[in-house]
Amino acid sequence: MAPLSTFDTLIFNLFLFVFLFSIANHSHARQHPKTSDSLVLGLTNARTTIKLPKESSTLNLKLSSQMLDMIEPLREVRDGYLISLNLGSPPQVVQVYMDTGSDLTWVPCGNLSFNCIDCDDYTNNTPMSNYSPSHSSSCVRDSCASQFCIDVHSSDNPYDPCYIAGCSLSTLMKATCSRPCPTFVYTYGEGVVAGTLTRDTLRVHGNTEGVTREIANFDFGCVGSTYREPRGIAGFGKGSLSLPSQLGFLQKGFSHCFLAFKFANNPNISSPLVVGDLAISSKEHLQFTQMLKNPMYPNSYYIGLEGITLGTGSGSMIRVPTNLRDFDSSGNGGMLIDSGTTYTHLPQPFFSQLLAELESVIDHPRATEVEERTGFDLCYRVPCTNNVTNGMKIMDVDDHLLPSITFHFLNNVSLVLPQGNNFYAMNAPRNSTVVKCLLFQSMDDEDYGPAGVFGSFQQQNVEVVYDMQKERIGFQTMDCASSLAFQQLHKP
Structure with missing residues (x-):
């Protein structure tokens, strides 16, 4: 042609x-x-x-x-x-x-x-x-x-x-x-x-x-x-x-x-x-939430978010607005799961509420100049060292210094996001600290389209299963790099 x-x-x-x-x-x-x-x-x-x-x-x-x-x-x-x-x-x-x-x-x-x-x-x-x-x-x-x-x-x-x-x-x-x-x-x-x-x-x-x-x-x-x-x-x-x-x-x-x-x-x-x-075979051990049917956009994958919990143990769940699990008559609402969107987006004013809750439980110094430069909302100077333990830099395992984040989807599905999926290092360590920023973003202030988006950064090291036969989406945290040996993937 x-x-x-x-x-x-x-x-x-x-x-x-x-x-x-x-x-x-x-x-x-x-x-x-x-x-x-x-x-x-x-x-x-x-x-x-x-x-x-x-x-x-x-x-x-x-x-x-x-x-x-x-x-x-x-x-x-x-x-x-x-x-x-x-x-x-x-x-x-x-x-x-x-x-x-x-x-x-x-x-x-x-x-x-x-x-x-x-x-x-x-x-x-x-x-x-x-x-x-x-x-x-x-x-x-x-x-x-x-x-x-x-x-x-x-x-x-x-x-x-x-x-x-x-x-x-x-x-x-x-x-x-x-x-x-x-x-x-x-x-x-x-x-x-x-x-x-x-x-x-x-x-x-x-x-x-x-x-x-x-x-x-x-x-x-x-x-x-x-x-x-x-x-x-x-x-x-x-x-x-x-x-x-x-x-x-x-x-x-x-x-x-x-x-x-x-x-x-x-x-x-x-x-x-x-x-x-x-x-989809032999996946019943995963947690599955139902796919939501959007009458206006039937070819998209939607799921329903009920709440978010910060930290481990008995932390209370932050309830999300109902439009993150429901649609209006024009098909607006729901949480779109989208590999083509990098960061998870959440609607206002809920997004600001989440930021405030995170600020209240994090006591590291803010890196406001990095926030201004990158456009991310919460950046912190987190302690780290350049020591190596068992061949791994401490920087790779210091995420425990920041709170974990759990997404609660419909059907009692609770997905604890891998720690590396929330905050990300913006640069190399300096003076025994590294700046890490929250990689969530606010939805545009619009009344149409999805109310939120579950992006690919928050899906890292999570097996995500789209079961079209039973119209559900399953989640399981795992080391995706380790699973490659089983899959025997070709190099691109």
Whole structure:
């Protein structure tokens, strides 16, 4: 498939400018049974946005009848977790963010023609991998006859774009129009992408070294221009365009175990991401909370938060507002669980109440100058030494000097966040102290969208299981790095 012409690019950039101007004032936070069908993937660590998503046809997979247990590594970078997609013939490797908060899988298209607006902070510091459609013999542009074309367009009448492209009403209703699916625009909480819907071969690794599976006609966005979205995304939402849906696993489930931030940018270690039966089998020992059904945003994963406890023992639970477990008639509320948002966000005035409670139980000196520089709300100078005990720096184990935080979800689920998930060292130790800041943030002061977001930083060293069969999400704290030996992940 040829890249966009110069004229098409100019038209798109004009449209994108108009679109961005129109939304400028409306930004919102918005798995080993004997006959198992499973996919074990690998992740890397990545970025922060709050998204509102987009139903479910499953692509036919050209797979052998043998067990479908597959492995890919998720590599951690500083602002999220990356998965490597092997697309095209011959394969091109593109690293994209794993995102449970959206459906569409898209990749940057073209080495020279890809344009990211307002992305200097990313592109100047991070090497990007792009996909070139002209270098793949199996790449085709999707047509207006595809259900995916209807799904990716979000106008009131989904037939509008294809009708404008020249499809007759008769061919639209019969899903027989062969005209190319028109360029789409897909929005996130802080960014926008535009591109063409494309099909190509996706390859994934089997759980036996050297074994690969091919998924023909995998549907994804070939994106040539973006706003504040410098790298592609593998959507893990419930919609038909998502990666699990197209792999045929959406009615089963998936799980992940995010490595701690200290492994960020380490090419030799990856997080386990499992898709299929293996993700949900033998997991009854986990604590499970029910998935909440949002009538307006059915493709997102919502859970209900009842309260938060500080410290151990008999500390009293801080009750949260009811909108963190309920929705209004417009679908606003609930807690979105989102791997594409780095830090957990909580609504006001509850967030300020939590800060006040933390201040009352922490007696270390405040580092207000670091708060001003970083934008984080609570930073403290915590005592530490440079001594080494059993090969480990004391700095790695001094989190007991700060209070633990426990999240209480619906169904009597109490998740004690691993200590490293609350406060994070902003710099190296100096004068026997290290500055640590609370990595929670306040939700934007909006009346729509989720009331809170459970972000990826607070999910570190926690096995999170999305059980789609029983519509529940399970939690279990664990050392994700130690679990890698069992998963036998490939290096990315």
